Amino acid sequence: MKTYALIGAAGYIAPRHMRAMADTGGKLAVAYDPNDSVGIIDSHFPDAGFFTEFELFDRHVDRLRRRGSKIDYVAICSPNYLHDAHCRFALRTGIDAICEKPLALTPQIIDELAEIERDTGRRISTILQLRLHPAIIALRERFAKSKKRHKVELTYITSRGRWYHTSWKGDEAKSGGVATNIGVHFFDMLSFVFGSASRNEAHLREPDRAAGSLECERADVSWFLSLDRNDLPDSIKGKNTTYRSITVDGEEVEFSEGFTDLHTRSYEEIIAGRGFGLDEVRPSIDIVSTFRNAPTIKSNGVHAFAQRAMHR
Template sequence: MIDTGAAIVGTGLMGRVHAEALARIGVPVVGVVGSSSDRAAASGLGAYYCSFEEMLDDPRVRSVHICSPNHLHHAQAMAAMRAGRHVVCEKPLALNPAHAHELIAAATDFGVVNAVCFVSRFYPLCRQAAQNVSSGSLGSLRLVTGSYFQDWLSKDTDTNWRLDSQLGGPLRTVGDIGSHWLDLAGFITGQRVESVMADLTTALPERSDTEDMAGILLRFDGGARGVLTLSQVSPGRKNHLAVELSGSDASLRWDSESPEQLWIGHRDEPNQLRLRDTGDYPAGHIQGYPDAFKAFFRAVYDAIDADEPPDQPDYPTFADGFEQVLLAEAIAESARLETWVSVQR
């Protein structure tokens, strides 16, 4: 296989985000695949293929970025790996645990680099927060709270393919934005969620098959407790992810709309507001969402350049995608039964 570049499957927002980030780290996009050749041609992303199969037949394609609707992820990732391509997949990895587990097994069998796009981990201050926790500066972790609010579906006239559970999956708000929060919370705390108590609500009756809002209680395996609130119907909140940790010695808080600031709270001394002082640009030169993708892809392509997955990846893999599928299953079951449900691993 010629060592050339990436192909992108999907020409919507995430396809464009991936194309921009790849260009910024010097990885060529040799072609894109859309839901139709007309759509791919109109995307403005460059050369295009008339079908997914035509893309896999191109020997220049070294890696495949899957940015298509959720229900296609499993089959497309499996086909790409069978063809010997490394795979970067948008979340969710799959719509059920069986398919997600199958993808992990295939990635191991084929020896390909595999990644899932939980990019919040790559904000410099999120990595700093994880270091604070692991160093013990917060003391014993007691409470993890937070939210992820958006408003893009707050009107009854708002529509998108994600509203169709056959395309987006049975959990919309939890799967679409809740998975990002849960992955970030796990990354920062170093703890896994062991059980959940969930309440899912649809604000607009015509969306009866997927939830608009969620309230979730969490129990972590390290002893911490958590509370998470999610909404895609909160006017004025464009993309507000916030996470706060309370430890025995200190607290910290980070949110995606102020990504250059990490609040650190103390009992007996003044609170602190730490500004980013690491990253690609000097402090005061804001690094945001596109930069997180750039950092994520840089880590993934270091592995691709080595032509094999590392023993301990420093980026989210299919295993992390599987974790979120398992959490979603437990959350859905808890909401249905109205009781605590353990995460089955």
């Protein structure tokens, strides 16, 4: 049985980690969050310790270590800009880390984390759940040996309310912006299926939406991400709050199902020693970091959804 500590217990994604811990036969020993809306812990681990001050959490983890109560992993679900600091805490405490996406906001931070891995002998695994989705695995196998270039369009619209921009997620310095916060796992998926990106253009960069294009090894990609419900297709407005679509050479890739247990699958792989490490996460961080700092340019390849948004 694996034993866990959890940083960021009150966030949106933390329940998926708790469920993954429980589904894989694990135990949550202690959790930390500066906010105390963490009743979800009772659903899985009512005996877990909980702290709202990091220093007290740190002391408790140290006491567990000194008493011989080993913690195997620190699961990190904190705001994006704190991920690397909390990974450092785990590794320097002698514990492996499981970190939510994005692992870091810049490639430089990944280099620094690699040094700490070497210094401590501990490992950071990150959640790249789309690599475990059956439809995405099939897509990669289908195009792995393709000799032609493919045309890919990615559209992801997930409605968010006004709270989003009041929270840390609306602060680009803390979240990395829309492309990083809601798009990084899609960029990982694109590089996983079609190879690393050699060209990365920014066509639209706003607080609520982003669009650009990528030239991957085996595909030219046009993408659009949005938090604005007004960008939803008319056919689903008032019915659904999320729209995701990937087309390859005009053919829709069906992957709307199969998301619910991907964190559990991720934990299974990590426990088995097959987790995704720093080398796997680097391509997506390169993409979002380059996009964040690139000049916005006009192009004939602007995504159709982005064109409508720009002319609304």
